[in-house]
Amino acid sequence: MTAIPPGTAETGPGVQRLEHVMGMPVGIDVREADVQAGDLDSAFGWLRFVDALFSTYRGDSEISRLNRGELSLADAHPDVREVLDRCQRLCEDTGGYFDATAPAAAGRGRGVDPSGLVKGWSIDRMARILEAAGAGNYCVYAGGDILVRGRPGPGQAWRIGIQHPHLRHHVAAVLEVTDLAVATSGAYARGDHVVDPHTGRPPQGVLSVTVAGPDLAEADAYATAAFAMGEEGPFWTSQLAGYAAMTIVGDDTVLTTRGFDRYRVS
Amino acid sequence: MHRSIPAVISTAVAASPLTAAWSLEYGAVASAAARSSAATHTYAGSRAHMRWGTVQVTITVKSKRMTNVKASLPLNKARSRSINTRAAPILRREALQAQSANISAVSGATLTSHAYSQSLQAALNKAHI
Numbered sequence: 001m002t003a004i005p006p007g008t009a010e011t012g013p014g015v016q017r018l019e020h021v022m023g024m025p026v027g028i029d030v031r032e033a034d035v036q037a038g039d040l041d042s043a044f045g046w047l048r049f050v051d052a053l054f055s056t057y058r059g060d061s062e063i064s065r066l067n068r069g070e071l072s073l074a075d076a077h078p079d080v081r082e083v084l085d086r087c088q089r090l091c092e093d094t095g096g097y098f099d100a101t102a103p104a105a106a107g108r109g110r111g112v113d114p115s116g117l118v119k120g121w122s123i124d125r126m127a128r129i130l131e132a133a134g135a136g137n138y139c140v141y142a143g144g145d146i147l148v149r150g151r152p153g154p155g156q157a158w159r160i161g162i163q164h165p166h167l168r169h170h171v172a173a174v175l176e177v178t179d180l181a182v183a184t185s186g187a188y189a190r191g192d193h194v195v196d197p198h199t200g201r202p203p204q205g206v207l208s209v210t211v212a213g214p215d216l217a218e219a220d221a222y223a224t225a226a227f228a229m230g231e232e233g234p235f236w237t238s239q240l241a242g243y244a245a246m247t248i249v250g251d252d253t254v255l256t257t258r259g260f261d262r263y264r265v266s
Numbered sequence: 267m268h269r270s271i272p273a274v275i276s277t278a279v280a281a282s283p284l285t286a287a288w289s290l291e292y293g294a295v296a297s298a299a300a301r302s303s304a305a306t307h308t309y310a311g312s313r314a315h316m317r318w319g320t321v322q323v324t325i326t327v328k329s330k331r332m333t334n335v336k337a338s339l340p341l342n343k344a345r346s347r348s349i350n351t352r353a354a355p356i357l358r359r360e361a362l363q364a365q366s367a368n369i370s371a372v373s374g375a376t377l378t379s380h381a382y383s384q385s386l387q388a389a390l391n392k393a394h395i
Contacts, residue, residue: 016282016283017283018283018286018287020290024291024376025286025287025288025290025291026287027282027283027284027285027286027287027288027371028283029282029283029284029370139284139370139371141283141284141287141288141371142287143291143376144291144373144374144375144376145373146371146372146373148370148371152370158370158371159367159368159369159370160369160370160371160372160373161365161367161369161371161372161373162372162373162374163292163372163373163374163375164362164364164365165362167364168292169292169366170364170365170366171364171365171366171367171369171372172362172363172364172365173363173365174365174367174369182373183373184373184374184375185375186374186375187375188375208374208375210373227375234357235356235357238356238357248362252361252362253359253360253361253362254359254360254361254362254363255357255358255359256357256358256360257356257357258356258358261358266363266365266367
């Protein structure tokens with residue numbers, strides 16, 4: 001059994017479901033009496049639609065067709081344009097450390113790979129679906145990203161752990177929050193998958209960056225960028241407006257921005 | 267096409283879909299099957315290519331249940347260096363703690379890519395489960 005006891009989703013009103021979609025496990029935990037299983041169908045259906053539109057692993061996705069020159073941006077789905085626009089702005093805001101470009105097909109220059117933004121963006125949009133169905137109290141887990149709204153029960157707050165970099169069944173900090181998006185980028189889980197776009201190499205010295213704030217897409221992009229910055233990341237996160245951060249460094253110290261303490265209980 | 271991965275793993279994990287999802291990414295929780303005396307087999311999935319390396323998933327199967335999942339990637343041994351001291355005045359520095367508290371969900375760095383899913387699927391196919 002896991003050393004971290006699960007939240008008690010099985011008592012009280014609400015619906016819960018886990019599905020594997022967009023290449024990751026996604027768990028939804030809604031604590032409302034009048035949200036039905038069918039509403040979760042809509043939520044997961046949205047994620048499957050997003051996957052069909054954006055997945056770089058599907059040859060028939062709009063992103064893949066864009067990268068092969070078979071589809072023009074003007075003819076693409078408005079959501080594709082919205083995501084690519086946000087990627088461009090985030091690339092500028094992060095000095096290029098959030099990078100949604102990718103090696104393209106031969107002779108076509110740089111392609112696009114907005115996967116890093118699509119993950120958080122699709123969950124932010126999915127939250128609107130849940131809210132339209134009447135959910136004001138829920139927690140969503142999607143591939144290490146978390147979005148919570150409201151409370152798990154009367155007088156309670158959602159307790160979120162920040163993964164310990166070395167000990168699989170432990171956490172490095174605990175947050176108690178009611179409305180927050182939390183995203184973590186790092187290099188400990190199963191090896192490196194983030195590199196500094198400027199050097200092409202994994203960042204040095206930093207094990208993980210967690211960013212918390214109102215929007216999951218932004219939190220995720222900022223965590224990715226800050227992690228790619230390596231030792232410059234913590235200082236950069238302290239300058240983010242509206243977002244707080246916790247960086248775990250390779251010498252087993254933790255650097256937190258002032259705003260992060262607001263969320264922590266341990 | 268896509269097999270229902272949660273249907274294979276969900277039998278072994280905890281009650282909450284949030285912590286079950288986390289378990290899927292940090293290693294499947296050992297089920298009762300793992301404690302039996304039945305033979306253990308490991309199956310390696312295909313080597314799947316992702317942006318900055320290749321990933322290969324290996325699963326351990328006992329009594330037709332998957333009891334462990336491991337993914338291999340070249341690991342970066344982060345060198346411990348002191349962080350730029352100009353960061354000190356606006357950041358708080360403290361020691362890393364290890365806690366195992368009662369929580370709803372864990373935010374962590376995960377390998378969320380289809381390369382991992384593809385390799386995992388190949389390993390499941392080999393194990394015929």
